[in-house]
Amino acid sequence: MLDTKPVSCKSLGDYYHVDGKLLEEQYVHFLSDYMTWDQREHAEEWMLFEENLGEYISIDETALSQGELYTVITNKAAKGKKGALIAMVKGTKSEDVRKVLERISARKRNNVKEVTLDMAPTMERIAKHSFPKASLVTDRFHVQKLAYEAVQDMRIQYRWQAIEQENKEIELGKETGMRYIPEVLDNGDTIKQLLARSRYLLFKPESKWTPTQRRRAELLFERYPDLERAYELALQLGRVFHSTKDKGLGFTRLAQWYDKAEKAGFKSFQTIARSIQSHYLTILNYFDNRSTNASAESFNAKIKAFRSAFRGVRNNSFFLFRLSNIYA
Structure with a gap:
């Protein structure tokens, strides 16, 4: 069975005795689709994948690098795999997250039946405003x-x-x-x-x-x-x-x-x-x-593991690009 764990360019460079830093630059600019990614210009501030919106979703926060917080909205039906990531917004201000989610039509947002969240008042404001027809469940x-x-x-x-x-x-x-x-x-x-x-x-x-x-x-x-x-x-x-x-x-x-x-x-x-x-x-x-926010916590753990595999995050935008490839 193939090992599907992410591997850093530095690790590949060390293994094949090539310049890992140069390999990473080549991968970013030529080998990957990063330069033509439609969300590249605003990825560090927000990412949105409205096609992943489902009826049962979770909202939570996670630290990306150096304690920088992002609000993450995930689709429970994807079970932490491809299609799980709906949106990722820098910070936890409810106004900023709501502006991004408002890019999804009200008709689609009204189809959301349930949102699980923690006890933070900002998360509750986001959920109430963005998904008005949904039942809110405190984890x-x-x-x-x-x-x-x-x-x-x-x-x-x-x-x-x-x-x-x-x-x-x-x-x-x-x-x-x-x-x-x-x-x-x-x-x-x-x-x-x-x-x-x-x-x-x-x-x-x-x-x-x-x-x-x-x-x-x-x-x-x-x-x-x-x-x-x-x-x-x-x-x-x-x-x-x-x-x-x-x-x-x-x-x-x-x-x-x-x-x-x-x-x-x-x-x-x-x-x-x-x-x-x-x-x-x-x-x-x-x-x-009996819904919980366990799927969101699990997703956060995957982000941390992904970050650890690359020994931290040096290029936030490119890191988010790779994250979206796997989970969005």
Whole structure:
């Protein structure tokens, strides 16, 4: 089976012992169709492939080079292959993206039935204006991610406290002439190490813990019961999306979780609860078709892999040309 991974001109040059830079210049100007590409003049600002517009689409942002953000609209039906890329616009300003999408006729845009997106207000404005007949679906994984990030934020705060306590005890030891010996738990961790090494287990359900992680979690929750409560809250939010198929029931279960988050007294979870309240209509739309933004995230990962294969992006326009050849 042929290897279809992209290869840089430099790699080809190294392999065949020729000047890779010269080979790249020859490819750009003579061997490829780049110089006659109909979108070359404006590619760095925007690209549009309206023939790829489908009924179910995703909208997301991605970093192309040096943190430069682009808004990307993709067709879910293409499953990340040829025909997936609908539009790519530099920046995330809703006005700029809307101007590009308005080049597609209103009749075609009105045929879009569903748009999945994250919780960014700019993305929602783009979707509402450009695809007025479509149902907007907030990606469930972005909602869950907020909860897991809140748990990690608590863990990091406790770790800073442990580091500060250790520093104080070291200073006290120097003043009293006594050597500081940190407390070592039965699994071999110090308190500071316990908090640092618990990062990954807090992203996973208990059923997926290894025996080592299970013991570490027991020691962690024994000392920090609030962290256990926050971890359980994050898991419960995930279960709402995973186990609920009816929209009405989803509304009830999200309301119950909202109530628990408010009563828990954790500031970060109260913030998440208010975010859910602000986006509850589009979050509830998930239960209609159980649609997510996974295809957009996958597409972003492919762009990053493509960029990595060429060791970064030196010529944005030509990079976008090659990207469009594969995905548009």
